[in-house]
Amino acid sequence: MAMTGIRTVTANVGLVGQSPPEAIVDRHAPAGIQRLPQQHRTALTELAHWSYGATGGVVFGMLPPRMRAYPGIGPVYGLAIWASFEAGIAPLLGVQRAKQTRTLSRALIAADHVLYGIVVAGRLAPEPQVIARKHRSRSPSWIAGHCEQ
Template identity: 60%
Template sequence: MAMSGMRDFTANIGLLEKSPPEVIVERHAPRKVKRLAAEHRSAIIELAHWGYGTVGGAAFGLLPRRWRADPRIGPLYGLVVWLAFELGIGPLLGVQYREQRRLAHRAMLAVDHMMYGTVVAGRLAPAPEVRP
């Protein structure tokens, strides 16, 4: 959800074009979804993106504990997730448009995914107290 807010902000100030989930729905969703009113289609796109994020968060939890303890791993994990889409998943789905994207668009997606990694790593929450 943090990424949704960041994505909305960057779209509203003109730095972000269509997000990959929007393009995936445009190209691959069933006709029934494509015919929905824009606000209903947006809700489906958002839920799908949260689903992907949940799977990514679960995968982060499978990393070794000592890796997850490193404060740099969250943002790095977010970048790896983004690059996996850019270089692998996106092209497989036909959503590969890296050459046409503005640098600002790509930078915002990178920052967005670094925020995702930070949230998934739990770095925004205070550290729990360790009792002796």
């Protein structure tokens, strides 16, 4: 959803044209979806994109805890998702984004994937046990004992 916010702003000010999910729906959606009114097609496109993002979040959760603990893993993961789309999925689906998209647009799309990775990794709002662990490691032992209760 955070990516959608960024994409909405960048598209509405003319910095980003058609998004990858829109290009996929335009090219590969069944005829029944193609005949829907634009607002319904847009809603289905967002739903599909959010489902893809949620699946990416599940996959991130399956990474080894030690890997997920690395501070930079979120942005790296987000960029890896974007790169895998650009290098693998887009060519398979015939979406020619790399050749048709301006450098600024590509940078903005990469940036929203960095945000996705930060959110998926929980860096904006860490889980309470992560906060407690960090607090215990910086506190005298008599305070750390109270954090566990």
